[in-house]
Amino acid sequence: MSTVTPFPQPRAISTEVPAFDRDPTAHVIASDAEAIEVAKALAKEFAVEAAERDRERRLPAAELDRFSKSGLWGITIPKAYGGAGVSHATLAEVIATISAADPSIGQIPQNHLAALDVVRVTGSEEQKKLWFGRVLRGYRLGNAFSEARSKTVGAFETTIRPTGEGDFVVNGQKFYATGALFAHFIHIGAVDPDGNVVLAIVPRDTPGLTIIDSWSGFGQRTTASGNVSIENVRVAPEGVIPAYLGGVHPSSNGAVSQIIQAAVDLGIARGALNDTIRFVRELSRPWIDSGKEAASDDVFTIAQIGDLATRVHAAEALLERAGHAIDTIADGPTDVALDEVSVKVSEAKVLTTNVAILATNKLHELAGTRSVLGQYNLDRHWRNARTHTLHDPVRWKYFHIGNHLLNGVSPPRHAWN
Template sequence: MKTASPPQGVHVIASDAEAIEAARRLAAAFAPGASDRDRDRRLPWQQLDAFTASGLWGITVPREHGGAAVSAVTLARVIAIVAAADGSLAQIPQNHFYALEVLRSGGSPEQRAFFDGLALSGHRFGNALAEIGARDFQRRTRLLRQGDRLLVQGDKFYCTGAIYAHWIPTLVVDEDDRQQLVFIPREAPGVTVTDDWDGFGQRTTGSGSVAFRQVEVRPEWVVPFQSSFERPTPIGPLAQIMHAAIDLGIGQGAFAATLPFIRDRARPWIDAGVERAADDPLLVAGLGEVSVRLRAAEALVDRAGRAVDEAIADPTEFTVAQASLAVAAARALTTTAGLLAASKLFELTGTSATFAEDNLDRHWRNVRTHTLHDPVRWKYHAIGNHSLNGVNPPRHGAI
């Protein structure tokens, strides 16, 4: 398996506007090969290096450490722009930005300066957070102390981006049964990354498995995690708005693929009495429904981004709860809108859109797979429980 080394000559983005422009430029370059990469499950090493070298992976680094400290609104827009071109590529840096936010909220000044500097220089952070069936703390990945040594032992799955990473932020339970996030070098002895992700969507995200066997780590790589959710922090809302942006972007990509197919290849229904599919009134109305849902979802993502920015600027019980609620609403609608756009692509274009050579089903496979990341029914519950009972959403990474 190929191993990652940071790209040379990484650009440092200086503003929100520059970040948006860079995302648009990269999306235009990523889009032409997205279908082939998905079909052949060809891991996008070259595209990831270009993505990293553009400076976009460093845009949330604070200004005091040399970054642009872009807004959550801009971060979500960047992710959606890339997702419209390639949904898998857009998901890979989600945990990178998540790790940087955990650092910003709970890391020491020295830790923040060190890892922020790495992010600006092109180092990618993956993740090893999830474990299958390990709700019992005793079975979870552990941070063990042996004399003066700290060791990590355990197994992880759904490790999006770990294959491509230079560092793998890993969720562990310490000897006091408290959760910590340990930044572990990808090439550290005892680390094994296995490319065994076989989901029908998001095929090139590198969401495989990571095994840790007596991996020695340094104390300065251990960042408080559990304590960051025992007080109001924007970690959860920021994580979730990125997921909303991925679903939005995939839906926008599906919609963009629908339009030329209708204009150039689809046939009108016989009862429409028109020559072109683009003049079929029911088809046009269906297309309008998709457009409205996507625009509404985009507006909710922007609204949620502003709420997250307020929580970052002043993390209180109120601002963090408001951000969580705004992001929950955005995730609810981006799920609906993304799935609608990917499904309507076929309903409105007809059987010829199912040809394997076009691979248009990748849009539905990608959005269906990604929308399962967290159950959207609990987003509705969080909003309803707050509206009815005044209960704030729980504080964790899935809200």
């Protein structure tokens, strides 16, 4: 009889809190154009030590302070509440721009931004004023949503119950908690007594809340996407957001979550393509049979670069189209409109996923053997693409797109579609 050796269980690495500004003051961005210009400037800065941060797994707490203080974490807040209310096409471009420099930094605000859309759609007027105001001042939200041991990614065992004293208590265990280690507030996905999923937002130092840096993934290494332990954590009423309403009624919630994920993958593809071009120009040797003096003159390499650039630009176009489509359903979407937007976002997710994996793989094929040397750490692009694109598999995107077009079946409504 054969025996099966169980997979080793993850171990806690650290509960040490990274040093970051606990009382921030942020700039307030006023327009789409300003958001993109600020993102470009930050991307240049973040790119400088991206390879070293990945190699050393040096957590980007200081970079995140600069990122959120720039105002970019508040750009989706509606103008009525003091934000820029930028287009979702602009949001996607901002995330892609940052992710081309360092996709770990680009991914960390994803759950923060998705939570803001949940607050916008399902929160009360008082909750919107409270949480939007805090974000505009520079406070960050961190994710405690997914669970490692539940049956599916959308199933939750974490519970929230009224205490009888006017507040609530939450208990559970979370994993894939991207952003939590660096956050001022943690939004916890929990199931209420009626079986509905709500967000419970609490200060990071709330008693009973423990954030554990146990992320050991080979990619997206500095996201610190580890565990959150929640033991009798008390939540005030203003922190309980009825997130389930965003799925009961047509809303932008799922599409917003997805377009940010797609933008991270587009950024990875851009970064890989840029590094491929630079490496081939500066360091690669021409292949022996090419008869060329420079690797950049190799006709097959030239053709492959042209192919990759075309695919990246196609993904950019679909991502921009998806962003503008989300804009049309921000307020009062219909079921029909939401279905069409979901399809557009899924199509963008398919292309950004595929081009991220292709571009990061082609980097080494075209740049040659010396591109795998540790001193360059270029394999981080492939590791990041392969890791991040596992978030929601595109094999299901193809199915939902086709099932809607052929059979009129509405795509699912959740954060993974």
